[in-house]
Amino acid sequence: MGKVAKEPDKATQGPSEQALSRKRRSAKDVGFDRWLGKQLHAIYDPVLDEELPEGLRQLIDGFEPRDSGAAEENDGKDKK
Numbered sequence: 001m002g003k004v005a006k007e008p009d010k011a012t013q014g015p016s017e018q019a020l021s022r023k024r025r026s027a028k029d030v031g032f033d034r035w036l037g038k039q040l041h042a043i044y045d046p047v048l049d050e051e052l053p054e055g056l057r058q059l060i061d062g063f064e065p066r067d068s069g070a071a072e073e074n075d076g077k078d079k080k
Contacts, residue, residue, distance in 0.1 A: 052060075
């Protein structure tokens with residue numbers, strides 16, 4: 001049986017070693033990520049251009065606008 005080289009355990013690596021390992025990406029990985037991003041945009045961008053159904057639009061319009069001051073007060077209360 002041949003020995004397989006193991007990647008170093010990330011828990012034992014220092015922060016700079018972890019950052020370097022994330023930065024090192026092959027051209028193949030970068031190319032795949034670019035291709036995948038283009039494919040996802042081709043699929044989902046048209047959905048963003050669609051109109052909201054009337055029932056959903058009415059539901060959203062039925063909500064009262066949130067007061068920014070009240071939102072900040074509530075955020076402070078929730079954190080306690």
